[in-house]
Amino acid sequence: MPLIANNQTATGASLALSQGAMVAVLGLIIHQLGGKFGYLELSLVRALILTMIALPFMWRSISRMFKLQSWAVWARALCGATGILLQFWTYQNTKVASALSLAALTPVFVVVFARLLFRERLNRLQLLGATVVVGAV
Numbered sequence: 001m002p003l004i005a006n007n008q009t010a011t012g013a014s015l016a017l018s019q020g021a022m023v024a025v026l027g028l029i030i031h032q033l034g035g036k037f038g039y040l041e042l043s044l045v046r047a048l049i050l051t052m053i054a055l056p057f058m059w060r061s062i063s064r065m066f067k068l069q070s071w072a073v074w075a076r077a078l079c080g081a082t083g084i085l086l087q088f089w090t091y092q093n094t095k096v097a098s099a100l101s102l103a104a105l106t107p108v109f110v111v112v113f114a115r116l117l118f119r120e121r122l123n124r125l126q127l128l129g130a131t132v133v134v135g136a137v
Contacts, residue, residue, distance in 0.1 A: 022050065027091075042088050047081070107133050 026046050064070060090099045111130050114120035122130065 018053075022046075022053075038092075040085070043081070043085050046084065104133065 026042075026049075029042075065073065087099075087103065090102060108130055111120075111122065111126070115122075
């Protein structure tokens with residue numbers, strides 16, 4: 001049985017890995033800058049870098065982003081940008097241990113809000129994963 005089942009899964013896996021790598025690189029940059037720049041400037045630089053990387057891959061379908069049906073993508077972008085601003089603010093204004101603990105709890109917040117807002121139910125494997133995350137933090 002192959003590790004990655006199809007192209008869609010491979011694309012998702014490669015996007016997740018590249019996002020993780022980018023977060024790690026940007027975390028290193030933030031650490032090296034040592035507070036010389038504010039979280040707004042760092043967020044802008046991050047957005048510009050990610051846009052330059054993503055634009056060649058999405059250029060052919062960019063017109064779809066400006067249709068009415070794309071509201072969910074724009075809502076996700078707004079929530080993501082807000083999350084990044086808050087993440088950088090937290091890195092600069094709290095202890096590193098506190099910031100990393102909050103970041104590690106992100107999956108738990110997702111589970112709680114999915115249950116409260118969308119009435120999602122967890123299967124046993126998901127519940128086990130959430131328990132492991134909480135236990136690890």
